[in-house]
Amino acid sequence: MTINDTSLTHHEGAEAVALLEELCDVYADAYGVEPGEEKTAAFRRRAEKQFAQPGFALVTARDGGRLVGFVFGYTLPAGDTHWWGGVQPEPSAEFLEETGTRTWVLSEIEVRRAWQSKGVGRALHDAALGARGEKRATLATGPDAAAQPVYESWGWRRVGRIPGDEGDYYSAYELYVLELPVSR
Template structure:
């Protein structure tokens, strides 16, 4: 990994202020998959609109020279949330018995990958959170498994599988402590 180039990390709880930047970065990050229904920009837009009205929504965007280069966002999930209901096998009560941070999306433009930018965005998103655990879902085959391996290097462990929608692939559910 090279040294992270200078970026300005901005945190927002207001989707209206950042929606265009999120969609722009997402379109480039997911460009090879945009032909698949679950990865279409419109599907992402619908998901983020839904997630932004859920409790605890927060996003962090990284900017370089005034242009967005990466993002992460998530929200709080509670015991009984559909996130946990779709996870198989049922996660341990120590993870689901209290609020957790669900990292819903993270993406960095290709030119900014392998610079530490994704980790900086991730850590900035978690810095202001009170939840004990953070969970995410990853396609275990994304980047030929490299993304899954990256999350493991950040301290995440596999706890199950989930298929959030019929158009979605089966994802690996991972979790770690927030700090």
């Protein structure tokens, strides 16, 4: 179960569609819920929308053929400031500017519970971000997410909090930014 036993593979959007059931199983395991529960159903809906986004990329980790983790995301389109909408404290206009090649959203990073704390998440993170050509990456977490100290130890910097949209899992999210390329 160490990282040495896992293989990492890069995928595009069309390949991600074919992997959706496995991705949902990993997501459910990572959160300790059943694959059919609402949390996993919400993940499925988000994932299906993101597979077709510009700059979408997926990296999977397999151990003995079994999918044990994944990371995916997409590039923010030019002019799209929805991601930054309502962020407090309000950053500069220059910070908010999106060119279509500036910012990659790390949307999901999930590892099955039995493989957590073994370096799989960090390997997925570095493989996904190391392949990006954007200037920075961003991610959002729940306000009290246990992963926040992990992200900070990987070099992510908290830039503020945004309100959640209606129907979101949280009423607010913490936003983080990481300058690219990733250095370790």
